[in-house]
Amino acid sequence: MPDMLVRLYDLPESRVSRLGPDIGIRRALAPERRTVVSWIEERFGAGWAGEAEAAFSSTPTRIHIALFAGRLVGFACHDVTALGFFGPxxxxxxxxxxxxxxxxxxxSLAAMRAAGYAYAIIGGAGPTQFYARAVGAVEIPGSTPGIYAGMLSPVEPSGT
Ligand SMILES: CC(C)(COP(=O)(O)OP(=O)(O)OC[C@H]1O[C@@H](n2cnc3c(N)ncnc32)[C@H](O)[C@@H]1OP(=O)(O)O)[C@@H](O)C(=O)NCCC(=O)NCCS
Structure with missing residues (x-):
């Protein structure tokens, strides 16, 4: 999976108002850390849960969450596995x-722009078409496996 480059000075307008009255997006708060990380681990595994943990380690946090009628339905992290990286x-x-x-x-990308970045990198982009269409992201040549080379696989608990 390649990394992709995004021009933050050419970002589309916010899409939040198109989502309808029951869906909201905001930064997660530190008291929500365990709830959000557990939700991510159940659905997306230990690796992404670990990245989400790291995203909660600053104030403000580096994780946005989507809520539907008050329930958690999505998340997006930035500045986690490397500075300037979006994801997971x-x-x-x-x-x-x-x-x-x-x-x-x-x-999430708008928050990165506000923090002073001119470009963001989508780290290890899975659905490259999604990123290309949504924010004009372009693949970075030679970026697979990039910084993820040699990464440990999540370890299953050995039990007692
Ligand atoms: C990728 C993901 C976050 C997209 O979330 P979503 O809420 O379904 O996306 P949206 O509804 O905002 O989609 C916006 C547009 O992108 C398209 N799109 C969504 N997922 C896509 C994908 N995987 N590949 C290509 N296009 C995609 C949608 O069809 C939509 O197009 P439209 O405007 O013409 O209808 C979601 O599919 C997901 O959680 N996937 C599993 C985790 C994952 O792969 N994360 C990315 C890791 S780098």
Whole structure:
């Protein structure tokens, strides 16, 4: 999976107002850390949960969450595995295709722009077409496996 480059000075407008009255996006708060990290681990595994933990280690946090009628339905992290990196991100399977992933992406990238970055990198981009269409991201040649080379696989508990 390649990394992708995004021009933050050419970011689309926020999509949040298109999501409808029951869906909101905001930065997560430190008291939500364990709830959010558990939700991510159940759906997306230990690696992304670890990255989300790291995203909670600053104030403000570096993780945006999407809520539907007060329930957590998606998340997006930035500045976690490397400075200037966006990701990981995920939306609950039942809530995909409603614009939440794109809205989370743009809110998170806008936060990076506000922090002073001119460009962001989508780290290890899976759905490259999604990023290309949503924010004009372009693949970085030679970036697979990039900084993830030799990364440990999550270890299963050995039991007692
Ligand atoms: C990728 C993901 C976050 C997108 O979230 P989503 O809420 O379903 O996306 P949206 O509804 O905002 O989609 C916006 C547009 O992108 C398209 N799109 C969504 N997922 C796509 C994908 N995987 N590949 C290509 N296009 C995609 C949608 O069809 C939509 O197009 P439209 O405007 O023409 O309808 C979600 O599918 C997900 O959680 N996937 C599993 C985790 C993952 O792969 N994360 C990315 C890691 S780098």
């Amino acid at each position: 991100t995920g939306v609950d399977e039942a809530m995909r295709g409603k614009g939440i992933g794109e809205a989370l992406l743009i809110e």
